[in-house]
Amino acid sequence: MNERVMRVLEYDKMKEQLKEHVTSSLGRKKVEALMPHSSFTEVKKDLARTKEGVKVLGLRGNVPLGGIHDIHAHIQRARIGGTLHSSELLEVADTIRAGRRMKVFVHDMVEEEIDVPELEQIVAGIFPLTELERKIKGAIDDHGEVMDIASPALRQIRRQIRKSEAAVRSKLENYLRSPDQQKKLSDTIITIRNDRYVLPVKQEYRSSFGGIVHDQSSSGATLFIEPQAVVTLNNELREGKMKERQEIERILKELSSEVQKHTEELLQNLTYVTELDFLFAKARYAKALKATEPILNEEGRFVFKKARHPLIDQEEVVPIDVELGTTFSSLIITGPNTGGKTVTLKTVGLLTLMVQSGLFLPVDEGSEATVFTKVFADIGDEQSIEQNLSTFSSHMTNIVNILQEVNHESLVLFDEIGAGTDPTEGAALAVAILDDVYKRGAKLVATTHYSELKGYAYNREGVMNASVEFDVDTLRPTYRLLIGVPGSSNAFLISRRLGLAEDIIERAEKELHTDTRQVEKMISSLEKERRQVEAEWEEATRLREEAETLYRDLEQRIRELEREKELILERTREKAEDDWKKAQKEAERIIEELRTLQKESAHIKEHRLIDAKKKLQEAEPKTSKRREQIKRKAKKERTFSPGEEVRVARFGQTGTVLEKLDEKEYLVQLGIMKVNVTADEMEKVKEEKTKQPMRPVTSVSTHNTVKPELDLRGFRYEDAMREVEKYLDEALLAGYPRVHIIHGKGTGALRKGVKELLKNHPNVKSTRDGGMGEGGLGNTVVELK
CATH class of the missing domain: 1.10.1420.10 (MutS, DNA mismatch repair protein; Chain A, domain 3)
Structure with a gap:
């Protein structure tokens, strides 16, 4: 590049x-x-x-x-x-x-x-x-200072330095505390000059301290003197610091040699x-x-969805959809100035360079990108004063250089191709250049104002028109890119809206060539059709989304019904299996009993064999018996007698049977009407039992028929709730202080419903889950009042 x-x-x-x-x-x-x-x-x-x-x-x-x-x-x-x-x-x-x-x-x-x-x-x-890091960190602190622990010698030297410093400061502080000496000092502080501790002494008392003068103030009124009493101590301190520097130098050299390795x-x-x-x-x-990874291809194709130029504020930039190398390899963009043509061109070019630099692109998911061996661009007004070239000459020089290198693996971007010269010649030259690039197999995006180029795409296979949208109502560009529709200059329309005299506009329109007017009309027609198609597409999209939502809801409902069906079947299978296992165990017990009887006596009494056979028959699984009962009950319930109350499903009302017309049809009184109803449409209305007053336990005659437990497994939810209500009344009449309601574990819905009913029942004292040997969570133990 x-x-x-x-x-x-x-x-x-x-x-x-x-x-x-x-x-x-x-x-x-x-x-x-x-x-x-x-x-x-x-x-x-x-x-x-x-x-x-x-x-x-x-x-x-x-x-x-x-x-x-x-x-x-x-x-x-x-x-x-x-x-x-x-x-x-x-x-x-x-x-x-x-x-x-x-x-x-x-x-x-x-x-x-x-x-x-x-x-x-x-x-x-x-x-x-790790070892090199440890050695360096063990010798140098986070501020870059060599620590005492860097070596035993350094630790000893610094200890001696601190001792010498303390001795020097102690001596000098004696001067500061002495009233006689204080008046000879310019200030009661200890300071440092030439790495030695000194006192600020007034000029006139120079001889009172002896020692060495290291410095004086700018006015000369103060001398910085090292008193004779601390000269030796300062010498020791200086010597210690020299040793410290030498040891630090040795440590740093040793660490540097480790780095060298x-x-x-x-x-x-x-x-x-x-x-x-x-x-x-x-x-x-x-x-x-908010960039995404584009899908990379080797076919020279890019499809940028909702592409945004990275250098424009991402909150303000208008996304564009642009593609090349799909059904067309050249894109000709037309439209008014400041409409976004150049931004579109730069967006395509910069995003291509970005993806070839390994960067994600500011585009929507599902966008595609490709790799070009070279990207060429002729964009902007670049007059060359040094070479004395006009705008046209500058552009043409650049285009000449591009045409010398372009090939089928190139991307070429032309901005306002052929501009800067006579429009007729410029347009003809632009067409010839575009044709040359197209024949070489390069991918091309070009912008133009020329009307001649608006029809260019219609005469070339693999070339597509595009335009930047302009809102003629607000006289502002929308910056949207419309592929497939050439742009209209809208010069007359804009001038008319801005107040230019109508007669001037009419004369201008007459000056236009017939071909140009036809092109403009064609563009207007295409634009109108595009808007209509867009509106219809949006409506179709909305309807499709609604249909998809409805479809998803129905699918969900079907899945729920299937799950409910499977659950019911599973519970039924489990109950049938339990009944079968119980029956099998009972049969085995009876057979074992027969064998025992056979061993006890060679001649078994007839009545004992009959009893055993009866027990064996009674051990038949309940499910088989239940099916037969249901069949008999269904057949029985489809037979009605005059005077019986029935519910007619077709009318959703309860009525009374008047007479039987034939084997399948009855005359039924429904309110003030008499209607003919088939047996299949009716069901008997069960009479509710009247609740009897409480009796003493000793007088209850139903005790032998009401069991101390109610098994709800296999019942539907509503039926189960009715059975519990009925059973509690009967258990109370039977005098039971405690009963068991067996609901199983299952999905937990039945258990929850039973618990809720018992919680609010006036005759229930308390409830608890079954314990060990009582069925656990599948059984609820009820204490009655």
């Missing part, structure tokens, strides 16, 4: 935005050196890395990248035997730590089965260098931590732009 194309497409301005997301000077340099790739493989790899960065930020929120420094110069100096400063060694240790933390960070994600192969590959090249590993670490900083800068930039 040449420098001029990068400049006109504002690639460098985009990189300035990207720089805001790096964490180190190394990352900044990496961004500054960023250039688009022309290799599909390289672009795919870079996009994969950006994708992993976005994924990690989404999962972790941030990454431990702090502490990276550009230590290239430090490493090179250590390599040739130089001694590094303590702060430089600290930067080396911090950079080692940053790489090590990132290595651990990625390994932790891998252990959590988060798939990040590109990050794994990067951190695999980072050397932990690992220069290659450190340089490799720098490469990888720089790559990590750059990778996560791209990920953070994608997050800031």
Whole structure:
């Protein structure tokens, strides 16, 4: 990509935005050196890395990248035997730590089965260098100062220095506390000159202290004197500090030699931590732009959905839908000035350069992008004063250079092609240039004002018209790109709305060539049809969404009904299986009893065999008996007698049977009407039992028929609630103090309903779940009042 194309497409301005997301000077340099790739493989790899960065930020929120420094110069100096400063060694240790933390960070994600192969590959090249980091951190603190613990000798030297300092200060403080000496001092403080402790003495008392004069004030009224009494102590202190410097120098030299041993590993670490900083800068930039990963293809096709120019405020930019290389390879955009044609051109160019730099794009999901070997652009007014070239000459010079290099793997962007010269000649030249680019197989986007080019797409296969929309009511552009419709200049319409005299506009319209008027009419017609199609499309979309919603609701309801059906069938199967197992056990017991009887006596009495056979028959599964009962009951219930109350489903009313007309039809009185009703349409109305007053337990005759437990398993919810109400009354009459209601576990709905009913029943004292051997949660024990 040449420098001029990068400049006109504002690639460098985009990189300035990207720089805001790096964490180190190394990352900044990496961004500054960023250039688009022309290799599909390289672009795919870079996009994969950006994708992993976005994924990690989404999962972790941030990454431990702090502490990276550009230590290239430090490493090179250590390599040739130089001694590094303590702060430089600290930067080396911090950079080692940053790489090590990132290595651990990625390994932790891998252990959590988060798939990040590109990050794994990067951190695999980072050397932990834990020992070197430990030695540096063990000698130098976070402020870059060599610590006492760096060596035993340094600890001893500094202890002696502190002792000497204390002795010097003690001697000098005696001068400050003495009333006789205080009047000879300019100020009662101890200060330092030439690394030696001194006192500020008035000029006239110079001889009173002896010792050495190190400095004097600007006025000469004060001398900074080292009294004779502390000269020896100051000498000792100075000697101690000299030893300290020598020991620190030795420690730093020793640490620098350790760095020298690992220069290659450190340089490799720098490469990888720089790559990590750059990778996560791209990920953070994608997050800031709300960008997405485009689908990459090798067919020279891009489809940008709701594309936004990254340099325009993302809250104000108008998204555009633009594509190329699908059913057409050239796009001719027409429309008024300031309508957004150039912005569209720059958006296409910059997004192409961004994706080839491994960056996500500010587009909607499902967008596609491709890789071009070269991108060419002729955009903007670039007169060359130095070369004495006009606007047209400047553009033509650039176009000539483009045509010398363009091929089928190129993207070409022309802004106002053929402008700056005679319109007729310019239009003809533009058509010829567009044809040449088209024949070479390059992808092309061009903007123009020429009416001749509005019909260009209709005469060329693989060329498509487009326009930037203009609102003639507000006289403002909408910045929307409309593919398939050429733009109208709207000059006459705008002039009319702005108040230009009608006769002037009419004369102007007459001056237009017939072909031009026809083109304008065609454009107006297409625009009208487009708006109509858009309205119909929106209505169709709305209806489709409503249908989809209804379909989803129905599907959900069907699934719920299926689940309910399966649940009922499962409960029925479980009950049948339980009944069968009980019957089988009972049969086995009876057979065993027969065998025992056979062993006891060779001659078994007839009545005992009959009893055993009867028991065996009674052990038949209840489900079989239940089915027969249901059949008999159904048949019986379809027979009605005059005077019986029945409910007629067809009318939803209760009536009385008057007479039987034939085997299937009856005459029924429904209110004031008499109607003929078939047996299938009727069902008997059960008479409610009248509730009897409470009797003493001793007088209850139903005790033998009412069991101390009620089994609701297999009942429907409503039927079960009615059975519980009825059973509680009967149990109360029977005198039971406690009963068991068996509802099973199932889905919990029946259990919940039973609990709720018992909670509010006036004759229930308390309830509890069944305990061990009582059925657990499948049984509720009820204490009656």
